[in-house]
Amino acid sequence: MMPASRLSWSSQAASTAAAALRRFVRGVGATVTAIDRADLDPGVAAMPGVTLRRESAFGLAPEPVDWLFSDIIAYPDRLLALVTAWIAAEAARRIVCTVKFQGATDHDAADAFAAIPGGRLMHLFHNKHELTFVWERPAA
Numbered sequence: 412m413m414p415a416s417r418l419s420w421s422s423q424a425a426s427t428a429a430a431a432l433r434r435f436v437r438g439v440g441a442t443v444t445a446i447d448r449a450d451l452d453p454g455v456a457a458m459p460g461v462t463l464r465r466e467s468a469f470g471l472a473p474e475p476v477d478w479l480f481s482d483i484i485a486y487p488d489r490l491l492a493l494v495t496a497w498i499a500a501e502a503a504r505r506i507v508c509t510v511k512f513q514g515a516t517d518h519d520a521a522d523a524f525a526a527i528p529g530g531r532l533m534h535l536f537h538n539k540h541e542l543t544f545v546w547e548r549p550a551a
């Protein structure tokens with residue numbers, strides 16, 4: 412593992428998510444860039460290596476990161492466009508994101524996520540009306 416992994420993470424860190432992130436950042440010495448207009452959990456914001464950029468994730472140009480995490484509440488097809496743009500740009504090495512549904516499940520978007528080579532779409536124990544997408548760039 413790289414000593415200072417770069418990682419992009421979008422969410423309002425709170426409770427267990429913040430605690431998990433604190434353990435992760437301390438454990439691997441990761442550098443975290445959070446993209447969110449909302450504040451971070453103060454305990455996370457104060458950590459060395461954590462930076463908040465108050466921007467929309469949808470306005471970002473893809474940039475090299477080891478991990479791209481997203482828990483954004485967004486229409487699945489919009490998140491699909493973001494994820495496929497980062498993959499096409501070869502910017503992220505690994506992606507973990509939640510695909511959230513409002514009302515009816517968007518099966519077309521779910522199928523499109525599931526069809527991304529190198530990806531996997533799962534309903535995890537804590538997922539409610541959402542799925543978790545994980546992807547790793549194939550070895551060169």
Ligand SMILES: C[S@@+](CC[C@H](N)C(=O)[O-])C[C@H]1O[C@@H](n2cnc3c(N)ncnc32)[C@H](O)[C@@H]1O
Binds near residue numbers: 421467469
């Ligand atoms: C479901 S919450 C994340 C909760 C977090 N995982 C936790 O455990 O506390 C969604 C987050 O996405 C952020 N968000 C919504 N739209 C966004 C956008 N376009 N760009 C970046 N962040 C966004 C919200 O401000 C919020 O912090």
